[in-house]
Amino acid sequence: MNWTWFHRLGSPPHIYRIAGTLTPWFAWPAGLLIVAALYSGLVLAPPDYQQGEGFRILYVHAPSAWLAVMIYGVMASAAAVGLIWRMKVAHAVAASCAGVGAWFTVVSLVTGMLWGKPMWGTYWVWDPRLTAQLILLFLYLGYMGLRAGIDDLGRADRASAVLAIVGVINIPIIRYSVEWWNSIHQAPSVMKMDRPSMPFDMLAPLLMMLLGFTLYFAAVLLVRLRAEILRRERTASWIREVLR
Amino acid sequence: MSEFFAMDGYAIFLWPAYLVTLIAILANVVLARRAHDEAKHEARRRLAVEDEGNSP
Numbered sequence: 001m002n003w004t005w006f007h008r009l010g011s012p013p014h015i016y017r018i019a020g021t022l023t024p025w026f027a028w029p030a031g032l033l034i035v036a037a038l039y040s041g042l043v044l045a046p047p048d049y050q051q052g053e054g055f056r057i058l059y060v061h062a063p064s065a066w067l068a069v070m071i072y073g074v075m076a077s078a079a080a081v082g083l084i085w086r087m088k089v090a091h092a093v094a095a096s097c098a099g100v101g102a103w104f105t106v107v108s109l110v111t112g113m114l115w116g117k118p119m120w121g122t123y124w125v126w127d128p129r130l131t132a133q134l135i136l137l138f139l140y141l142g143y144m145g146l147r148a149g150i151d152d153l154g155r156a157d158r159a160s161a162v163l164a165i166v167g168v169i170n171i172p173i174i175r176y177s178v179e180w181w182n183s184i185h186q187a188p189s190v191m192k193m194d195r196p197s198m199p200f201d202m203l204a205p206l207l208m209m210l211l212g213f214t215l216y217f218a219a220v221l222l223v224r225l226r227a228e229i230l231r232r233e234r235t236a237s238w239i240r241e242v243l244r
Numbered sequence: 245m246s247e248f249f250a251m252d253g254y255a256i257f258l259w260p261a262y263l264v265t266l267i268a269i270l271a272n273v274v275l276a277r278r279a280h281d282e283a284k285h286e287a288r289r290r291l292a293v294e295d296e297g298n299s300p
Contacts (some may be wrong), residue, residue: 034269047252054254060265100272107268111261118257216269223276230283235294239287 010087012229013238019222019229027219033212041205048202057115059205062190063213065108068136069174071101071217075143076168079161091157092232094164095147096224100217102140109133120184128177129185132170139167153232 008014041059048055075097082090112130113123124130143160150156178187190196190210196203233239251258 043248052254053252054258056251056254057258057261060261064265064268099275103268103272107265110264114257114261114264118254220272220276223280227276227279227283230280230287235290240291243284243288243291 010085010089012089012092012233012236013242015089016226016229016238016242019226023219023222026215026222030212030215030219033208033215037205037208037212040201041209045202045205046199051119054115054118057111059209061108061111061115062206063209064104064111065133066210067213067217068101068105068108068133069171070214071097071104072136072139072164072167072171074221075101076164079164082157083161083165088157088232089229091161092228093221093225094161095157096221096228098140098144098147100220100224102137102144105133105137105140109137125184127184128181129174129183132174132177135170136174139163139170143167 037059041056045056047053075094078090078093078097081087082094109130112133116125117123143163146163147156147160150159177183178185189198190203190206198206230239249255249259
Protein backbone atom coordinates (compact mmCIF):
# COMPACT_ATOMS: atom_id res chain seq x y z
CA MET A 1 0.00 0.00 0.00
CA ASN A 2 1.13 3.49 -0.81
CA TRP A 3 1.32 5.73 2.22
CA THR A 4 2.25 8.94 0.45
CA TRP A 5 -1.23 10.40 1.02
CA PHE A 6 -0.88 9.89 4.75
CA HIS A 7 2.44 11.71 4.92
CA ARG A 8 1.03 14.50 2.77
CA LEU A 9 -1.83 14.79 5.24
CA GLY A 10 0.70 15.69 7.88
CA SER A 11 2.67 18.10 5.71
CA PRO A 12 1.89 21.73 6.57
CA PRO A 13 2.76 23.26 3.17
CA HIS A 14 0.59 20.68 1.41
CA ILE A 15 -2.36 21.26 3.77
CA TYR A 16 -1.91 25.03 3.53
CA ARG A 17 -2.20 24.95 -0.26
CA ILE A 18 -5.04 22.40 -0.37
CA ALA A 19 -7.00 24.39 2.23
CA GLY A 20 -6.71 27.53 0.12
CA THR A 21 -7.91 25.72 -3.01
CA LEU A 22 -10.84 24.04 -1.26
CA THR A 23 -12.22 27.05 0.66
CA PRO A 24 -14.35 28.54 -2.18
CA TRP A 25 -15.71 25.10 -3.06
CA PHE A 26 -17.26 24.96 0.41
CA ALA A 27 -18.04 28.64 0.85
CA TRP A 28 -20.13 29.24 -2.29
CA PRO A 29 -22.44 26.21 -1.99
CA ALA A 30 -22.82 27.06 1.71
CA GLY A 31 -23.89 30.65 0.92
CA LEU A 32 -26.34 29.56 -1.78
CA LEU A 33 -27.86 26.84 0.41
CA ILE A 34 -28.32 29.15 3.39
CA VAL A 35 -29.97 31.87 1.28
CA ALA A 36 -32.27 29.33 -0.40
CA ALA A 37 -33.11 27.79 2.98
CA LEU A 38 -33.88 31.25 4.42
CA TYR A 39 -36.39 31.91 1.67
CA SER A 40 -38.02 28.49 1.78
CA GLY A 41 -38.01 28.41 5.59
CA LEU A 42 -39.46 31.88 6.11
CA VAL A 43 -41.78 32.10 3.10
CA LEU A 44 -42.55 28.75 1.50
CA ALA A 45 -42.84 26.44 4.51
CA PRO A 46 -46.36 26.30 6.01
CA PRO A 47 -46.95 27.47 9.60
CA ASP A 48 -46.97 24.79 12.29
CA TYR A 49 -50.40 23.64 13.44
CA GLN A 50 -49.49 24.22 17.11
CA GLN A 51 -46.74 26.84 17.08
CA GLY A 52 -47.94 28.89 14.13
CA GLU A 53 -45.19 31.09 12.65
CA GLY A 54 -43.08 30.78 15.79
CA PHE A 55 -41.75 27.35 14.80
CA ARG A 56 -39.58 29.03 12.15
CA ILE A 57 -36.97 29.67 14.83
CA LEU A 58 -36.23 25.98 14.19
CA TYR A 59 -34.38 26.93 11.00
CA VAL A 60 -31.68 28.81 12.88
CA HIS A 61 -31.81 26.94 16.20
CA ALA A 62 -31.38 23.34 15.01
CA PRO A 63 -28.52 24.06 12.54
CA SER A 64 -26.54 26.07 15.11
CA ALA A 65 -27.08 23.39 17.76
CA TRP A 66 -25.94 20.79 15.21
CA LEU A 67 -22.79 22.84 14.46
CA ALA A 68 -22.06 23.27 18.17
CA VAL A 69 -22.05 19.51 18.71
CA MET A 70 -20.54 18.50 15.35
CA ILE A 71 -17.64 20.95 15.70
CA TYR A 72 -16.89 19.48 19.12
CA GLY A 73 -16.73 16.04 17.51
CA VAL A 74 -14.30 17.30 14.86
CA MET A 75 -12.21 19.09 17.50
CA ALA A 76 -11.95 16.05 19.79
CA SER A 77 -11.22 13.67 16.89
CA ALA A 78 -8.48 15.93 15.56
CA ALA A 79 -7.07 16.33 19.08
CA ALA A 80 -7.01 12.52 19.48
CA VAL A 81 -5.21 12.08 16.14
CA GLY A 82 -2.70 14.74 17.17
CA LEU A 83 -2.12 13.08 20.51
CA ILE A 84 -1.81 9.51 19.21
CA TRP A 85 0.17 10.05 16.00
CA ARG A 86 1.88 13.27 17.09
CA MET A 87 0.57 14.98 14.01
CA LYS A 88 1.04 18.75 14.30
CA VAL A 89 -1.51 19.56 11.63
CA ALA A 90 -4.17 17.62 13.57
CA HIS A 91 -3.51 19.77 16.64
CA ALA A 92 -3.81 22.83 14.39
CA VAL A 93 -7.22 21.59 13.21
CA ALA A 94 -8.40 21.07 16.80
CA ALA A 95 -7.22 24.52 17.83
CA SER A 96 -9.01 26.06 14.82
CA CYS A 97 -12.35 24.49 15.81
CA ALA A 98 -12.78 25.84 19.32
CA GLY A 99 -13.67 29.47 18.63
CA VAL A 100 -16.23 28.68 15.95
CA GLY A 101 -17.75 25.95 18.11
CA ALA A 102 -18.10 28.31 21.06
CA TRP A 103 -19.83 30.92 18.86
CA PHE A 104 -22.44 28.50 17.61
CA THR A 105 -23.01 27.03 21.06
CA VAL A 106 -23.93 30.55 22.18
CA VAL A 107 -26.19 30.95 19.14
CA SER A 108 -27.95 27.64 19.90
CA LEU A 109 -28.49 28.73 23.51
CA VAL A 110 -29.75 32.21 22.63
CA THR A 111 -32.06 31.07 19.82
CA GLY A 112 -33.29 28.29 22.12
CA MET A 113 -34.12 30.84 24.81
CA LEU A 114 -35.95 33.01 22.27
CA TRP A 115 -37.94 29.96 21.24
CA GLY A 116 -38.51 28.76 24.81
CA LYS A 117 -40.10 31.98 26.02
CA PRO A 118 -43.18 31.91 23.74
CA MET A 119 -43.54 28.11 23.69
CA TRP A 120 -42.59 27.02 27.22
CA GLY A 121 -43.23 30.31 28.98
CA THR A 122 -39.65 30.77 30.14
CA TYR A 123 -36.27 31.70 28.68
CA TRP A 124 -34.37 29.17 30.74
CA VAL A 125 -34.93 26.07 32.85
CA TRP A 126 -32.30 23.83 34.37
CA ASP A 127 -33.36 21.06 32.09
CA PRO A 128 -30.94 18.20 31.18
CA ARG A 129 -30.68 19.18 27.51
CA LEU A 130 -30.22 22.88 28.20
CA THR A 131 -27.74 22.24 30.99
CA ALA A 132 -25.67 19.82 28.89
CA GLN A 133 -25.51 22.40 26.09
CA LEU A 134 -24.34 25.02 28.59
CA ILE A 135 -21.63 22.60 29.74
CA LEU A 136 -20.59 22.29 26.09
CA LEU A 137 -20.00 26.04 26.06
CA PHE A 138 -17.87 25.77 29.21
CA LEU A 139 -15.86 22.93 27.61
CA TYR A 140 -15.09 25.14 24.61
CA LEU A 141 -14.18 28.08 26.83
CA GLY A 142 -12.09 25.83 29.08
CA TYR A 143 -10.27 24.43 26.05
CA MET A 144 -9.47 27.92 24.76
CA GLY A 145 -8.49 29.16 28.20
CA LEU A 146 -6.17 26.22 28.73
CA ARG A 147 -4.46 26.79 25.37
CA ALA A 148 -4.10 30.49 26.06
CA GLY A 149 -2.60 29.78 29.49
CA ILE A 150 0.26 27.55 28.29
CA ASP A 151 3.14 29.22 26.49
CA ASP A 152 4.82 26.10 25.13
CA LEU A 153 2.90 25.08 22.00
CA GLY A 154 3.55 21.35 22.29
CA ARG A 155 2.38 21.28 25.89
CA ALA A 156 -0.66 23.43 25.06
CA ASP A 157 -1.55 21.00 22.25
CA ARG A 158 -1.29 17.94 24.47
CA ALA A 159 -3.02 19.34 27.54
CA SER A 160 -5.91 20.83 25.54
CA ALA A 161 -6.23 17.58 23.56
CA VAL A 162 -6.75 15.63 26.79
CA LEU A 163 -9.42 18.10 27.89
CA ALA A 164 -11.17 17.88 24.50
CA ILE A 165 -11.16 14.07 24.59
CA VAL A 166 -12.47 13.85 28.16
CA GLY A 167 -15.22 16.32 27.26
CA VAL A 168 -16.53 13.97 24.56
CA ILE A 169 -18.54 12.30 27.31
CA ASN A 170 -20.85 15.32 27.18
CA ILE A 171 -21.82 14.64 23.54
CA PRO A 172 -23.98 11.50 24.10
CA ILE A 173 -25.40 13.25 27.17
CA ILE A 174 -26.59 16.12 24.96
CA ARG A 175 -27.88 13.72 22.33
CA TYR A 176 -29.81 11.38 24.63
CA SER A 177 -30.72 13.82 27.42
CA VAL A 178 -34.21 14.17 25.97
CA GLU A 179 -34.71 10.39 26.14
CA TRP A 180 -32.94 9.51 29.42
CA TRP A 181 -34.58 12.17 31.52
CA ASN A 182 -37.91 13.93 31.56
CA SER A 183 -36.87 16.87 29.47
CA ILE A 184 -38.95 19.88 28.55
CA HIS A 185 -37.04 19.88 25.27
CA GLN A 186 -38.60 17.95 22.42
CA ALA A 187 -37.06 14.73 21.06
CA PRO A 188 -35.31 14.80 17.67
CA SER A 189 -37.59 15.19 14.65
CA VAL A 190 -35.00 14.59 11.95
CA MET A 191 -31.83 12.96 13.26
CA LYS A 192 -33.32 9.70 14.40
CA MET A 193 -33.56 6.15 13.18
CA ASP A 194 -37.00 6.60 11.71
CA ARG A 195 -38.71 8.74 9.14
CA PRO A 196 -38.51 12.44 9.99
CA SER A 197 -41.70 13.52 11.72
CA MET A 198 -42.26 16.55 9.54
CA PRO A 199 -43.93 17.18 6.19
CA PHE A 200 -41.54 17.66 3.28
CA ASP A 201 -42.07 21.41 2.74
CA MET A 202 -41.18 21.98 6.41
CA LEU A 203 -38.29 19.54 6.35
CA ALA A 204 -36.59 20.65 3.13
CA PRO A 205 -35.50 24.11 4.41
CA LEU A 206 -34.14 22.47 7.56
CA LEU A 207 -32.07 19.94 5.62
CA MET A 208 -30.75 22.73 3.37
CA MET A 209 -29.81 24.76 6.45
CA LEU A 210 -28.08 21.79 8.08
CA LEU A 211 -26.03 21.08 4.95
CA GLY A 212 -25.38 24.79 4.37
CA PHE A 213 -24.14 25.33 7.93
CA THR A 214 -21.91 22.25 7.69
CA LEU A 215 -20.29 23.47 4.46
CA TYR A 216 -19.99 26.95 5.95
CA PHE A 217 -18.10 25.52 8.92
CA ALA A 218 -15.79 23.60 6.58
CA ALA A 219 -14.91 26.85 4.78
CA VAL A 220 -14.33 28.80 8.01
CA LEU A 221 -12.26 25.94 9.44
CA LEU A 222 -10.02 25.88 6.36
CA VAL A 223 -9.28 29.61 6.63
CA ARG A 224 -8.61 29.32 10.36
CA LEU A 225 -6.43 26.29 9.75
CA ARG A 226 -4.29 28.23 7.27
CA ALA A 227 -3.80 30.96 9.87
CA GLU A 228 -2.94 28.38 12.52
CA ILE A 229 -0.42 26.62 10.26
CA LEU A 230 1.31 29.89 9.38
CA ARG A 231 1.50 30.83 13.04
CA ARG A 232 3.12 27.51 13.91
CA GLU A 233 5.54 27.28 11.00
CA ARG A 234 6.74 30.85 10.86
CA THR A 235 10.35 30.08 10.10
CA ALA A 236 9.87 27.23 7.63
CA SER A 237 11.28 27.95 4.18
CA TRP A 238 8.08 26.96 2.35
CA ILE A 239 6.35 30.01 3.80
CA ARG A 240 8.69 32.23 1.80
CA GLU A 241 7.34 30.61 -1.35
CA VAL A 242 3.62 30.73 -0.53
CA LEU A 243 3.75 34.35 0.71
CA ARG A 244 5.35 35.72 -2.41
CA MET B 245 -45.53 42.47 3.74
CA SER B 246 -46.08 43.84 7.25
CA GLU B 247 -47.94 40.60 7.97
CA PHE B 248 -44.80 38.69 7.06
CA PHE B 249 -42.65 40.74 9.44
CA ALA B 250 -45.22 40.45 12.23
CA MET B 251 -44.87 36.65 12.08
CA ASP B 252 -48.23 36.15 13.75
CA GLY B 253 -47.04 37.87 16.94
CA TYR B 254 -43.78 35.94 17.20
CA ALA B 255 -41.71 38.73 15.63
CA ILE B 256 -40.05 39.83 18.90
CA PHE B 257 -38.67 36.32 19.37
CA LEU B 258 -38.17 35.20 15.79
CA TRP B 259 -36.27 38.12 14.29
CA PRO B 260 -33.74 38.45 17.15
CA ALA B 261 -33.06 34.70 16.78
CA TYR B 262 -32.35 35.15 13.07
CA LEU B 263 -30.30 38.28 13.75
CA VAL B 264 -28.09 36.55 16.33
CA THR B 265 -27.47 33.69 13.90
CA LEU B 266 -26.64 36.08 11.08
CA ILE B 267 -24.20 37.98 13.29
CA ALA B 268 -22.44 34.73 14.24
CA ILE B 269 -22.17 33.63 10.60
CA LEU B 270 -20.69 36.95 9.45
CA ALA B 271 -18.49 37.41 12.51
CA ASN B 272 -16.82 34.03 12.05
CA VAL B 273 -16.04 34.81 8.41
CA VAL B 274 -14.50 38.14 9.41
CA LEU B 275 -12.58 36.66 12.37
CA ALA B 276 -11.19 33.76 10.32
CA ARG B 277 -10.04 36.07 7.52
CA ARG B 278 -8.52 38.51 9.98
CA ALA B 279 -6.64 35.68 11.71
CA HIS B 280 -5.24 34.54 8.36
CA ASP B 281 -4.26 38.07 7.32
CA GLU B 282 -2.56 38.71 10.65
CA ALA B 283 -0.69 35.39 10.44
CA LYS B 284 0.53 36.28 6.93
CA HIS B 285 1.55 39.74 8.04
CA GLU B 286 3.44 38.35 11.03
CA ALA B 287 5.16 35.69 8.88
CA ARG B 288 6.27 38.34 6.35
CA ARG B 289 7.65 40.48 9.16
CA ARG B 290 9.64 37.54 10.50
CA LEU B 291 11.04 36.68 7.07
CA ALA B 292 12.12 40.32 6.63
CA VAL B 293 13.93 40.29 9.98
CA GLU B 294 15.58 37.01 9.02
CA ASP B 295 16.77 38.46 5.70
CA GLU B 296 18.23 41.49 7.44
CA GLY B 297 20.14 39.23 9.79
CA ASN B 298 21.62 37.27 6.90
CA SER B 299 22.77 40.22 4.78
CA PRO B 300 26.32 41.46 5.48
